[in-house]
Structure formats: structure tokens, C-alpha cells
Amino acid sequence: MTGRSILWMALGATLGLMTLVVVIVLPSVEDPCEGVSVLGSSTALPPIGGFAPGGSAAAAPGGATDNRSDTRTSALPTATPAEPTVSQANPTATGAPSLAAGSGPIRRTLPLAAGTFTVSDVFGARGGTHLGVDLAATDGTTIYSVSDGHVVAAGPASGFGNWIVVDSVDTNGRSYSAVYGHMWDSGVHVRVGDTVAAGQPIAQVGSAGESSGPHLHFEIVPGGRFTGGRQIDPQPWLDGAPTPDVGGALAYSSDPRCNLGFGSAGGALAAGKVPPELEVWYRRAGSICPQITPSLLAAQGRQESGFQRGANSPAGAQGLAQFLPGTASSINPDDGKPYVIDADGNGVASVWDDGDAIVGQGRYMCAIAHKVVSWESEGRVQGDLVALTLAAYNAGEGAVLASGGMPNQFAAHYSETRPYVANILAMEPQYRAPGSLGRFTPQDSSGGANIVAAAHQWLGQPYVWGGGGPQGPSSGGLDGPGLTSAAVFAASSGTVTLPRTAEQQWEAGAEVPMSKAAPGDLVFSSFGPRGPAQVGIYSGSGQMIQSVPGVDTRSRSGVTEVLVPGDARLRRVL
Numbered sequence: 060m061t062g063r064s065i066l067w068m069a070l071g072a073t074l075g076l077m078t079l080v081v082v083i084v085l086p087s088v089e090d091p092c093e094g095v096s097v098l099g100s101s102t103a104l105p106p107i108g109g110f111a112p113g114g115s116a117a118a119a120p121g122g123a124t125d126n127r128s129d130t131r132t133s134a135l136p137t138a139t140p141a142e143p144t145v146s147q148a149n150p151t152a153t154g155a156p157s158l159a160a161g162s163g164p165i166r167r168t169l170p171l172a173a174g175t176f177t178v179s180d181v182f183g184a185r186g187g188t189h190l191g192v193d194l195a196a197t198d199g200t201t202i203y204s205v206s207d208g209h210v211v212a213a214g215p216a217s218g219f220g221n222w223i224v225v226d227s228v229d230t231n232g233r234s235y236s237a238v239y240g241h242m243w244d245s246g247v248h249v250r251v252g253d254t255v256a257a258g259q260p261i262a263q264v265g266s267a268g269e270s271s272g273p274h275l276h277f278e279i280v281p282g283g284r285f286t287g288g289r290q291i292d293p294q295p296w297l298d299g300a301p302t303p304d305v306g307g308a309l310a311y312s313s314d315p316r317c318n319l320g321f322g323s324a325g326g327a328l329a330a331g332k333v334p335p336e337l338e339v340w341y342r343r344a345g346s347i348c349p350q351i352t353p354s355l356l357a358a359q360g361r362q363e364s365g366f367q368r369g370a371n372s373p374a375g376a377q378g379l380a381q382f383l384p385g386t387a388s389s390i391n392p393d394d395g396k397p398y399v400i401d402a403d404g405n406g407v408a409s410v411w412d413d414g415d416a417i418v419g420q421g422r423y424m425c426a427i428a429h430k431v432v433s434w435e436s437e438g439r440v441q442g443d444l445v446a447l448t449l450a451a452y453n454a455g456e457g458a459v460l461a462s463g464g465m466p467n468q469f470a471a472h473y474s475e476t477r478p479y480v481a482n483i484l485a486m487e488p489q490y491r492a493p494g495s496l497g498r499f500t501p502q503d504s505s506g507g508a509n510i511v512a513a514a515h516q517w518l519g520q521p522y523v524w525g526g527g528g529p530q531g532p533s534s535g536g537l538d539g540p541g542l543t544s545a546a547v548f549a550a551s552s553g554t555v556t557l558p559r560t561a562e563q564q565w566e567a568g569a570e571v572p573m574s575k576a577a578p579g580d581l582v583f584s585s586f587g588p589r590g591p592a593q594v595g596i597y598s599g600s601g602q603m604i605q606s607v608p609g610v611d612t613r614s615r616s617g618v619t620e621v622l623v624p625g626d627a628r629l630r631r632v633l
């Protein structure tokens with residue numbers, strides 16, 4: 060036996076042992092990532108990773124501050140105890156434990172109590188675009204968490220009106236998310252960062268968003284909703300079927316799971332968009348409060364420093380997040396600690412450390428957002444919360460307050476602050492995991508504008524030859540006609556399905572001259588004897604959104620914005 064095979068055997072035995080231990084102690088195991096437990100425990104949570112004491116206060120109805128050591132505090136009309144009693148929890152546990160888990164007890168319940176709902180639409184309906192099950196029930200019916208887990212999204216989402224996403228790890232060690240949709244604003248009773256238990260009331264049935272009557276849209280997403288997983292039919296799963304392994308967040312290795320943001324809202328950062336060593340910090344910093352996402356912080360980091368850690372501006376701003384020294388050491392009113400803390404645990408809080416700078420950026424942005432929320436509620440400022448928060452980061456909180464909104468006091472507010480805000484908001488979608496904010500919903504605008512908006516949600520997706528179609532990306536990405544097909548299908552609410560190839564798509568709609576180009580027109584190019592080889596979506600100003608294969612390692616590939624080529628011809632399909 061070689062040394063290497065002995066090593067592998069030892070590794071296998073170790074992994075086997077770890078598996079055994081995880082299965083046995085899972086309900087109370089501490090996630091080594093910052094000590095945040097993915098399951099069960101409601102002990103005091105650390106300041107980073109989505110559960111900051113002040114971070115979630117602004118999300119509480121009425122802005123009430125609370126002591127987050129009680130993670131179950133919620134907007135429910137009646138107080139919810141730390142462990143739901145049988146009478147308060149959903150009594151309808153599901154499935155055969157041995158079947159579902161392989162070993163150990165299972166904690167799954169139905170999302171609605173038995174007898175309170177009927178299945179009104181199944182998984183895979185509407186031509187395969189329906190990625191969950193619809194459970195029709197009376198408006199206001201209590202929705203229960205199906206499992207132990209962490210709330211990683213709670214609030215508005217495109218298409219869903221509102222949604223709740225809970226990340227969990229099954230007794231078989233597999234990560235998955237449960238998604239609950241269509242609640243009214245008043246029917247969401249948990250917040251990002253909350254720990255929930257199987258059978259705990261978390262929401263009430265509504266009919267918000269893309270919905271024709273009160274129902275719960277429910278999804279099960281092995282691998283994680285924000286971490287590369289994909290939906291399965293929830294009904295067999297609720298009946299006790301095992302959670303399949305479909306990729307996404309890893310099951311046993313806690314480090315990758317933390318790095319991906321599994322169990323935190325940080326999972327909404329698109330993969331591979333920031334320098335790899337910074338990714339974990341943007342994910343964690345973007346989990347501090349629901350208003351400030353990892354993709355926003357990444358776009359802001361790009362604008363501030365271009366991700367150059369030694370950056371030093373003439374005005375004295377320092378590091379990745381361009382902190383002025385005085386700001387870095389200022390006290391965060393949310394928790395009484397300086398904005399820049401020793402997030403990476405190397406013993407020093409420094410704007411020159413990656414983790415300290417980026418977590419400090421998230422802490423400062425969240426603190427500003429909380430102030431803007433209160434200023435808006437007092438009628439002292441008006442405008443978009445995120446835009447005003449960015450403006451305050453750039454020009455100072457006083458500038459926003461003095462201007463009653465977007466800074467308008469000095470020339471620099473127009474020449475610097477406003478372009479700063481506009482640039483970051485324009486870049487943010489590139490850093491956002493596709494579809495992480497919910498399903499795309501056509502808006503009340505032209506068909507072409509909807510096609511562009513739909514295509515935007517896939518910016519940054521990888522180019523995969525033969526990938527994509529009406530349902531969106533497949534095989535991990537999209538090719539040119541896969542992208543146009545996905546965007547047109549989404550923008551037409553599923554009424555227009557384009558054929559598979561660029562050549563075939565050239566038969567759709569009607570040709571329009573280049574002089575009449577409008578956003579949403581399909582752009583065909585590279586014409587051969589049989590027709591065009593390439594297709595994209597005109598986005599305005601001579602640009603188009605296209606999924607392009609990189610021609611070499613330095614060129615951009617994937618869904619990106621490129622110039623319309625000289626031989627292009629247009630067709631309008633909506």
C-alpha cells in the first residue's frame with residue numbers, strides 16, 4: 060500500500076467520522092463560520108454574518124429596537140416563545156423519517172396546516188416555468204416554517220410581492236432553501252437573520268405580486284436559493300423524499316458554505332465578480348442589514364477603489380472602502396463600536412485589511428441606511444433609500460440631511476456625488492446573482508423595455524454553448540439564442556417562445572431598419588448562406604446585451620453589454 064493510498068484511506072475514515080458526528084449532533088451544531096449556527100440554536104449571535112444587533116433593527120415594524128438575543132421576536136400578534144409548543148406549531152409533520160433522512164429524526168412540517176389548503180398548481184406547470192407548488196388557502200392563513208433554519212431573505216421580491224427564504228441543512232447533511240411567496244407586506248413575520256424552527260409560524264397567506272388569488276407559492280431549492288441550487292418538486296419532498304444533491308452550497312464543509320453565504324443573505328453576490336479573496340467579505344458585509352446587499356457593496360468597492368487595497372486618495376481616503384481616518388474610528392450608533400472593527404480577527408482594526416475595510420463599509424452603509432429610514436419617516440428627506448445612503452457615504456450624512464435628499468448644496472454634489480451614485484447603481488446588477496431577487500415580472504412598459512429588463516437579470520451569467528431557453532439558464536449558463544429566448548419568454552409572460560437557434564429566430568417578428576432601432580429589438584449578425592449565426596438584444600445607444608464566448612482569456616465572456624456590430628440587422632418580436 061502506498062503512502063498516498065493510506066492518506067486517502069485516513070481521509071475517507073475522517074470524513075466518514077465527520078459525517079457520523081454531523082448527523083448525530085446536527086440540530087445543535089455550531090457552524091464554525093463565525094460561530095453562527097445554521098440550525099436550531101437561538102443563542103446570542105455574533106456581529107457579522109447577517110445577525111448584527113443593530114443591523115436588523117430597522118427592519119422591525121415601527122423601527123423598534125430589540126434585544127436580538129431573543130431571535131424569535133417578531134411582529135406576530137401573540138408572543139412567540141423560544142420553542143414553539145405543540146399547540147402553536149404546525150402539528151402536521153410530514154413524511155417517513157427513515158426514508159427522508161437516511162438516519163436520525165427528521166424535522167419537516169407542511170407549510171400550511173393539513174385541511175387549510177388545496178393544491179392549485181403543481182411544480183413544472185406553465186411549460187416548466189412554475190418552480191414551486193401553489194397552495195390555495197384563505198387570505199391570512201398561517202404559514203409555518205417547514206424546517207429549522209435561518210431567514211436569509213424576508214420582504215419584497217419581484218413576482219412574489221413578498222417572499223421569505225429560509226436556509227437549512229437536512230438531517231442527511233444536505234443544504235437547501237425553502238421559499239415562501241405572495242404574502243402581503245403585513246403578512247411577513249420574520250426578518251433576515253432570524254432563526255426559525257420547523258412548525259414555527261412565520262407568515263400569513265396573501266395574494267401579493269404575480270398572483271390571481273390568495274395562495275402560498277412554495278419552493279424547495281437543494282443547494283440553496285442564493286448559492287447555486289435549483290428547485291425540485293416540493294410535494295414528494297414534503298412527503299419525506301430525501302433532499303437530492305444538485306450542487307450549490309456544499310453539505311459538510313462549513314468553510315465553503317460560509318464563503319458562499321449559505322445561511323446568510325450574502326449569497327446574493329454573483330460568483331467570480333470580485334477578486335476571490337474579497338468575495339467572502341462582501342458576502343458577509345452584505346448580510347449585516349437587509350437594505351445593503353453584497354452586490355451593492357461590491358459595486359461601491361469597484362467605484363471607490365477599483366478593489367485596490369492600497370488605494371489612497373488625495374483627500375486622505377484610505378483602502379478598499381476609501382475610509383477617511385476620522386470616519387473609520389467613529390462610533391456606529393447601531394452597536395456602539397467603531398465602524399471599522401477587527402473583522403478578520405488578526406488583532407488590529409485597520410482600513411488596510413480586506414475584511415476590516417469591507418465589513419466596515421457594510422457597517423457604515425447600514426448605519427447610514429438606518430438614519431435615512433428615520434429621516435424619511437420624519438419627512439426630513441425624500442428619495443430612494445439606497446441612492447441616498449450611497450450619497451451620504453460619498454458626501455457625508457449632513458449633506459443629505461441639509462439637502463432634504465440627494466445632495467444639492469455644492470458644485471461637487473453635482474459633479475461628483477450624483478455621478479458616484481448613478482455609477483454604482485448602474486454597476487450593481489453585474490454583481491448580483493441572477494434571479495436572486497425573485498422571478499422577473501413584466502412591468503407596465505413596452506414589450507421591448509421588458510425584454511431588456513429581463514435580459515439584465517442574467518448579466519454576468521456564463522456563456523454555455525447550447526445553454527438557456529425559455530425557462531432561463533440551463534447547463535450553468537446561456538448562449539446567444541438561449542439568452543434571447545429566455546428574455547422574450549419572460550418579457551411576454553410566457554406567451555412568446557422563440558425557436559432554439561439564431562437562424563430560426565430570424566424568422567420571428569418583423570425586420571425593422573437600424574435607423575428605427577429600439578431597446579428590446581433582436582440584433583442579428585454574422586450572416587451566412589443559411590442566415591445569421593449570432594443574436595443579441597438591442598439595449599440602446601449602439602449597444603446590445605449578448606451572451607458571448609470569450610475569444611481568449613483576456614476578453615470578456617458570458618452575458619455582457621457589447622457594441623452592435625456593423626453587419627447587424629434588427630427584428631422586433633414584441
Ligand SMILES: [Zn+2]
Nearest residue numbers: 191192193276
Ligand atoms: Zn406559484
